[in-house]
Amino acid sequence: MNANGAVALQLVQVRKSFGPVMALRSGSLTVCSGSIHALVGENGAGKSTLVKIVAGLYQRDGGDFLLHGESVDFSSTAASKDAGIAVIYQEPTLFPDLSVTENLFMGRQPVGAGRRIDRKAMHEEATALFSRLGVSLDPRRLAEGLSIADQQIIEIAKAISLDASVLIMDEPTAALSGVEVDRLFAVARSLRDEGRALVFISHRFEEVFDLCDTVTVMRDGEYVSTDAIAETTPAAIVSKMVGREVAELFPKTPATIGEPVLQVAGLESAGVFHDVSFEVRSGEIVALAGLVGAGRSEIARAVFGVDGYDAGTVTLNGTAVRPRSPRAAIRAGMGFVPEDRRQQGLVTEASVAHNVAAVIRTKLSRLGLITRSAENRAAGPWSGRLEVKTNALDMHATTMSGGNQQKVVIAKWLATDPSLLIIDEPTRGIDVGTKSEVHRLISELAGQGMAILMISSELPEVLGMADRVLVVCEGRITADIDRADATPESVMTAATNTIGAAS
Amino acid sequence: MSTTTLVEPSRRSAAQRAVSTILTSRESAIALVLVVVVLAATSQRSSFLFSSDSWRDLLLAPSILLLLAVGQAVVIITRSVDLSVGSTLALTAYLTGRLFVDNPGIPVVVVFLIGIAAGALLGLVNGLLVALGKVPALVITLGTMYIYRGIVLEWAGSDRINASDMPSGFLALGTKTILTIPVLTIIAVVVLVAVGYYLRTARGGRELYAIGSDPDAAHLYGLNVRKRVIGAFVLCGALAGLAGVVYAARYGTISSSAGTGIELQAVGAAVIGGVAIFGGSGTVWGAAIGAWLLITINRALPILGVQDFWQRAVVGALIIAAIVLDRVLAIRRSRKLIEARDDS
Incomplete structure (x- = not known):
């Protein structure tokens, strides 16, 4: 273990709200130098908001934020960066038109005489950084067309060259294959051994338990617990993440389930989702559950014809629906309530x-x-x-x-x-009181024989509303769970289940 | 399979890299088209190139558009556009004339400096409105284009500044040559080299590319986006101001309609020269060659016996071809990426 155990980053009861929506009620996190700290929680638990406050992208409404024991207040990303904090976002933010080296050094290029950028020194330093990370990347290549994994390596190299003392990785492994994850972890461990503090956000428990030393759980914008990895288990973490009783009164009215209305067979879109087949019957509420970015919305958009697909068929009431045409979908009897209303x-x-x-x-x-x-x-x-x-x-x-x-x-x-209504995130950003009204409405519609396909990131909503839960993980349907068998644990397990074959 | 997504560093030497960069660059392709146009016109009429007057015209004619195209390229690289440069040119050209009329004996250098400063000020107005108002530059500069033109109309009225109003020493700049190269062309090329050098080797220059490539990423990197965008507009305005003074020296007569429509030629020149309209890529060298090509084509096509209508159509086709080419190449590249990711 590393002797360096001083507290690097500390957040105490940090609050942040956007208009009427409280994104973060009480976020707390204590990260020590020389350790890798996992931050876990369901979608919407407030992890990303917390990270953006640390990054200087958002300003907190209340609470304490200490860096190396001193209270700090970042008004911009530049201020956070200057203080030694590097954040690697789920989607790397690079300049596609510029070279890899320029991406590494943008805004702080080494300059020689006359404030002229010293390209040679820049390329040499980039090469040195990559060899230290054990990767081979052409520093002169344009960033466009690099895989997500390579882009993340660039972000990490950037953080190292900044000599960041705190490194936050927001779901860095979501788009990586097995080999790439191993490479990333090797880099992360060597950074920890240098005495840096790392925060690792992930939904994959095997990765959390493999890589991290400590784990903090968040739920509904609040801090729940912090445990040493050695003293806890995945099951204990899941129960803390889910935490609440599902019986939060969902007015699910029983409906007679009739004939299949929507039939989707072998839907395929390169790089987005693969071999998606399911059906929705009249009077039935089917939930597409899964993590953000798993491909749920993309599947719904393809079914409705907003996006195209490479293979497969969509059938509504026995007739095939023309792909890539929302007009045809509406005429056939589909309705689509998008995520961002x-x-x-x-x-x-x-x-x-x-x-x-x-x-x-x-x-x-x-x-x-x-x-x-x-x-x-x-x-x-x-x-x-x-x-x-x-x-x-x-x-x-x-x-x-x-x-x-x-x-x-x-x-x-x-x-x-419509005979089929697709609803993406029906209650996102809606206050708790009105949520149940929207739920009652959806339930009533199903009772009248409408088929409902609901996409939701909120587990209680999925479990409370759906007759059947389809779990999507990395573009594939990994589970089809009946209402009776659906539990927070079974859904979360399927949603975080990484298929070995995909890597 | 996954490790194949890594991109191996190239093992080529610096010289090999330089040669391949030059051979595959957009700038060389446009320069080649320019050479072909000049050769074709010369083969029809040898005086197109081989007479002292037409040699001078070949170099002198593009100098004003070249200045505007360089400024325009800098703005387009940051993912904006400046449509007001034609009006700025008219305003500073008329200002130049008035300075000579109202202040006899004013040094030429001072007039140049005042013209540049006036252009920079008009550019600053654009920059402030775009950066602080968060309104697309297309709309803002369309508005200032009419406003600036309105100011010239109000100020000049039907008044016209003639060659006799300006000192002969100033007008001589329009025809003077050094080693057969016109002075105005030398001014334009010096500006081109200075701006090109800045964009390539200064932090500020690289940040302009970064902002145009991905404004959100630039914000996350902690770059001062606002300051850089304002700077780009000020530079563009200053160059339009310089172009106004050059216009006065070259043509000798200035009316309120000077430079009408030249802003679109400047945008066209930049696009033909490989400056991506969505920002982030291209060089001022390309924009300068594009300006040169546009002017030279307009002079060469009549010699080649192309009718007036088709002359304009050729220019239009050139712009569309440049954009289609960029688009096709971009789509091909991104498709390759998706396939590579699925295979891994």
């Missing part, structure tokens, strides 16, 4: 009536013109049924709460009378 689901500057009527405007138009009264006539009953709380249908969607916005988006699709 502000950007993709709503015209926030337009009135409620306008939004609801948008999809059915061809039905409403007389001689190609749409009148406001026709829009209001069409929108009225739907908004009433969904209990959208707006004073008037003329109200702009932008001023409504997240829950009401979501209802407007759902209302928009109900007006097309």
Whole structure:
């Protein structure tokens, strides 16, 4: 073990909220020099927010943030970097048009006489860095076209050349194959032995237990526990991550499950998802569960025709749906409530009536013109049924709460009378009180015989709402779990299950 | 399989690298097209190249557009665009004339400096609006293009500055040559070399490329994006100001419509020269050769017997071909990447 055990980074009860949404209630983390500290938690537990506060990208609303024992306040990423903190994001942030070496040294290139960049010294240092990391990369090559693994190596090399004392890696292994993970871990261990403090965020427990010394668990934006790896088990960590009772009252009304409505067979998209087959029956709520980035939204987008796919078929009510055409999908009877409703689901500057009527405007138009009264006539009953709380249908969607916005988006699709509704993250960014209203609505729709395909990162929502849970892991469906058998443990295990064959 | 995604360092020597870079660069390709155009025109009419006047024109004609294209390239590299340079040119050209009319005996050097400073000031307005207002440069500079032009119209009215209003020493710059090379061309080339050197070897220059390549990454790197973008607009404005003074020296008459439409030629020159319209790549050398090619084609096509309509179409085709070529190459590269990742 390393003798160097001083506390390098310490966060105590750090808070951060975005508007009404509390992303981080009480984040605490203590990382020592010469150790690798794992930070684990479900999606939305607040890990990324915590990391972005350390990186200087967000400013905390409250709590203490100490670096090497001194209170710090970073107003920018540059300040955090100057203090010796390097963050490696899940998606490396490189300049594709510049060479590998320039990416390493951007903003702090070695300069010679007349402030002229010393390219020779720069290339030599880059070569030295790569040989120290034990990788062979052409320092003169453009960064464009490098694999994620190689891009991460560049980020790590950058951190080392900055002589960072604290190195944070946000899910660095998500896109790596087995050999690449081994290489990354070897580098991480050598950095630890040099006395640096590392924070490692991962969903893969075997990696956490293989690499790390200490583990901190977060849940719902709060600190839960910190344990030495030697004194805990994966099962104990999972139960701490899930933590709460699932019986948080999900108004799931029983529905008669009928004929298959959506049938997806052998759907394939190079580099995104592979061999995806499933079906959704009428009256059934099927949840696509899994980790962020596993490919759930991509599958839904391909089914709805927003993105194309390379192979496979999508069948709705027995007829094949033309790929790459949302119009065909809507005509066949699909509705799609996207994840980011502000950007993709709503015209926030337009009135409620306008939004609801948008999809059915061809039905409403007389001689190609749409009148406001026709829009209001069409929108009225739907908004009433969904209990959208707006004073008037003329109200702009932008001023409504997240829950009401979501209802407007759902209302928009109900007006097309779909047989299948795809909902991506139905309650993201919606306050707890309104969540259950959205849940009740989804449940009612299923009760009326609609087939629902729901994508959700929130485990309680998945377990509480779904008749069947399909778990997606790295672009493949790794489990098909019935409502009766679905437990937090079974879903999480399937979601973090890395298929050996994929690497 | 996975280890094959690693990219081995190249084992080639520095000289081999330099040769292959020159041979495969966009700049050489455009220079080659330029040589072909000149040779074709000369073969039709030998006086296109081999008379002292046309030799001078070949070098002198592109000098104004060259200055604008260099400034435009710097702005486009940062993922912006400056449409106001034509109006800036008109404003500083008229200012040059007025300075001579209102202050007889004013030194030429002072006029140059005032012209450059005035252009830089107009560029600063653009830069501040773009960097602080977070509004796309296309919209901002479209607005300032009309505003600056409006100022010239208001100021000049139907007034026109003639050659007789300006000192002969200043006008002589327009025709003077040193070793058969026109002075104005030398000024333009000195500017080109200075800016090219800055972009290649200074931290600030490299940061401009970084900002254009990925603005979000530039922010995460802790670069001062705002300062650099403003700087790029100031430089572009200053060069447009210099181009205005050069315009006055070369043509001798200045009306409020000077330089109308030249901003799009400057953008075209940069794009033809390989400056990516989405920023991050290309060089001012390419933009300069692009400017030279645009002007020379316009002079050569009539000699080759191409009609007026087709002359414009050729220029348009050249711009589209340059962009299509860039796009095709980019798509091919990214497809290769995806396949490589799936195989590993």
